Amino acid sequence: MGVLEADGSGLRARELAGRLGLESVPEKVEGVRSKVKRLVERIWLAEERPGVFTPRRAAG
Numbered sequence: 001m002g003v004l005e006a007d008g009s010g011l012r013a014r015e016l017a018g019r020l021g022l023e024s025v026p027e028k029v030e031g032v033r034s035k036v037k038r039l040v041e042r043i044w045l046a047e048e049r050p051g052v053f054t055p056r057r058a059a060g
Helices: 013-019 026-041
Strands: 045-049 052-055
Touching (some): 013 026
């Protein structure tokens, strides 16, 4: 099971930082947020609701 595969509802950057073993301090959370936003831009992840990131669903 991957880091983002919680229950299908997606994860916020703070939750994702914790799952990655990082402290939930603003510097770490913002670093994770900027990285996942970049992955959304590159179509690797989806942001179906503002601030909630999910794995990209396969087309078809």
